[in-house]
Amino acid sequence: MKLLITAIGKRVQLIKYLKKNCTIVGVDAGDSAPAANFVNKFYKVPRFNDQNYMDYLLNICKKESIDLLIPLHEYEFDILCENRSKLKKIGTTLMLSHKKIIDICQNKLNTYRFFMENDIGSPRSYSENKILEVLENPNSEDNVKKFLEKEFKMRFPLIVKPINGMGSEGVFKVRNVKELKFFIDYIENPIIQQYIGGTEYTIDVLCDLKGDAISIVPRERLEVRSGEVSKTRTVMHKEIIEETYRLIKALTKSVSNEEKVSVIGPYTIQCKVTEDNKIKFIEINPRFGGGVPLTFESGVDYGKYFNMMVDGEKIEPIIGQFKEMTMLRYDDAIFIG
Structure with a gap:
């Protein structure tokens, strides 16, 4: 089976694991991507916002007889969703969820509304417009703090981040009114989020083509x-697994039964477990996360399941079936003569 992976960049470990079961064609806008030295075939392509980007991808998929296309960069999700049918016509399945689900995941306020509508624990989140009014008035810092606590049930520290940010890019923890004003102005289209203390978890999820969690x-x-996990360990946390399963089911229901595409492929979900053991979900990312090699090593063979999906084989879920392991990452280099 042939996989095309976009924006391969430095994702060397991911490529190595997938190559055990698949032939990998990689593309990237840069011609010096380290992972280009590990794929079976590499193509340099325009950036995702170039008018010729999609034509390049379609031609590569057709030329290489690509079975599955897996995007790694969130900014290209929209254009790929728009061209899903064109990919299908040449025999390539886009391993990316329905556009309605992408909109829930990529817009952080949409994500928060989804959590609230489905009774899923999450930190309170607001657009800057709701808070700017009080900040623009010449109130004392104490009055602003009281207003935030009374009207929004939030107190410092707070989190300010882009409404459409990718991963931890542009996420700032603010401790006072001065910092809040600065970062609201500094970040384009920010949201303000309640800060949640506790232990942070990433959940790697794989869903089949019907929207069922594997x-x-x-x-x-x-x-x-630098925004990517360097030390992490898999944990058999029953409550997180159960709540994540419920989250995936709720996402699936956000798309009507008439739609043929639902929640599919890899997901990277962020949550925190507070000191009083409450689970608070923060983000849903419909793509591979940087720490997913640990999940491969813990026993989840993504490449095997991708093959089964393409072949139309029945896949039995393996939820809760993995080894508890720790991953310690270090720098490596490629030397080119």
């Missing part, structure tokens, strides 16, 4: 460097 693996984030 695997759910929680990972405790032990150390993060």
